[in-house]
Amino acid sequence: MLKLDFHPSGRHFLNVPGPSPVPARILNAISLPPIDHRGPEFGQLGLKVLSDIKQIFKTKQPVIIYSASGTGAWEAALVNTLSPGDQVLMYETGQFAVLWKNLAVRLGFKVEFMGLSGAKEWRYGVDAAKIEARLKADTGHQIKAVCVVHNETATGVISDMAAVRKAIDAAKHPALLMVDTVSGLASAEYRHDDWGIDVSISGSQKGMMLPPGLGFNALSAKAIEASKTAKSAKAFLAWDDIMEANKTGYWPTTPSVNLLYGLHEAIDMLMNEGLDNVFARHQRLASACRAAVAAWGLETQCQDPACYSPVVTAVVTPEGVDADALRKLILERYNLSLGTGLGKVKGRVFRIGHMGDCNALTLLAAISGCEMGMKAFGIKLKGSGVVAAQELLQ
Numbered sequence: 001m002l003k004l005d006f007h008p009s010g011r012h013f014l015n016v017p018g019p020s021p022v023p024a025r026i027l028n029a030i031s032l033p034p035i036d037h038r039g040p041e042f043g044q045l046g047l048k049v050l051s052d053i054k055q056i057f058k059t060k061q062p063v064i065i066y067s068a069s070g071t072g073a074w075e076a077a078l079v080n081t082l083s084p085g086d087q088v089l090m091y092e093t094g095q096f097a098v099l100w101k102n103l104a105v106r107l108g109f110k111v112e113f114m115g116l117s118g119a120k121e122w123r124y125g126v127d128a129a130k131i132e133a134r135l136k137a138d139t140g141h142q143i144k145a146v147c148v149v150h151n152e153t154a155t156g157v158i159s160d161m162a163a164v165r166k167a168i169d170a171a172k173h174p175a176l177l178m179v180d181t182v183s184g185l186a187s188a189e190y191r192h193d194d195w196g197i198d199v200s201i202s203g204s205q206k207g208m209m210l211p212p213g214l215g216f217n218a219l220s221a222k223a224i225e226a227s228k229t230a231k232s233a234k235a236f237l238a239w240d241d242i243m244e245a246n247k248t249g250y251w252p253t254t255p256s257v258n259l260l261y262g263l264h265e266a267i268d269m270l271m272n273e274g275l276d277n278v279f280a281r282h283q284r285l286a287s288a289c290r291a292a293v294a295a296w297g298l299e300t301q302c303q304d305p306a307c308y309s310p311v312v313t314a315v316v317t318p319e320g321v322d323a324d325a326l327r328k329l330i331l332e333r334y335n336l337s338l339g340t341g342l343g344k345v346k347g348r349v350f351r352i353g354h355m356g357d358c359n360a361l362t363l364l365a366a367i368s369g370c371e372m373g374m375k376a377f378g379i380k381l382k383g384s385g386v387v388a389a390q391e392l393l394q
């Protein structure tokens, strides 16, 4: 039975890899009364957030803000730039890549899905050389877009997007580069312009520290050009109407006014800390989390040290241990929410989210909950992950 009036004592530890914890400053900003979204004050807010969000993507080009989750922004990227039947090359890093692929198939695009198989499947980053070879073979330039996931939230694997850009350039191929950075943005280094991304896709509830409900598309001149001839059906998601209204700080439809208050506050917090400091903080927390996993004597799902995600660590449970039964015990005993294993790794991994508003002690609490839970579950641990993480963080 759903118990919506369930209020355990103390705080809840939200360590799923999205939604991430929302800081009080942002909650307070969101709690202000909505204003007229056609009035003069709103126009100022609109112009401010549309301009400031560019700093987060490191772009000088337009960023579209939707009232939608990341999935809406995925769909928007495809339908604005492509026509029905267009061929797209997508790369399977994990379940989020699979979900984006399924969405593209439903929308009527011809999807080619490449990736690693066997023991390497879902454990390594994007192999840019494979993309380059495939594009070189596409001499007729049938492939209209290359779609990759920057930070694969299902596996805790982050990939090198500059390398994918280089691969496309080396193949002298005109395909658009579309990147899902829903869980990477604002916690991991991201450079929309420098990396030559045509459409970056993101959302509000991960590194941006906001509740779910906003989706983002950062554009390039080439993507905007493609949108002028793309024939996919679209209305609510169409960039042209939104960009026209955005010129004066407004939207064609009612925007999520309160989430935009929150976005304004979130950007302020991120810029005050400094993006480089934010990224360094996440790298440090992630290495502490991995030190804990190693001390337990367990494996991370990610097998390539160059691709360890700074925002989520997927831990492989010992043979015979149902990761979801373990997560259930940890939630019930310690009020700590961990991410479930998705798709092909269901029941085999649990995920510790350390994205957005996370610090040494919130991470240590999560590691401690995992450690106590695993012991209670009867798992023989090699050593203490809490101690290992503390040593790294103190």
Ligand SMILES: *Cc1c(COP(=O)(O)O)cnc(C)c1O
Pocket: 018, 069, 070, 071, 072, 096, 149, 151, 152, 153, 180, 181, 182, 183, 203, 212
């Ligand atoms: C969370 C997430 C999404 C989008 O999911 P929504 O539930 O629609 O917000 C897409 N890609 C990645 C990598 C994600 O982590």
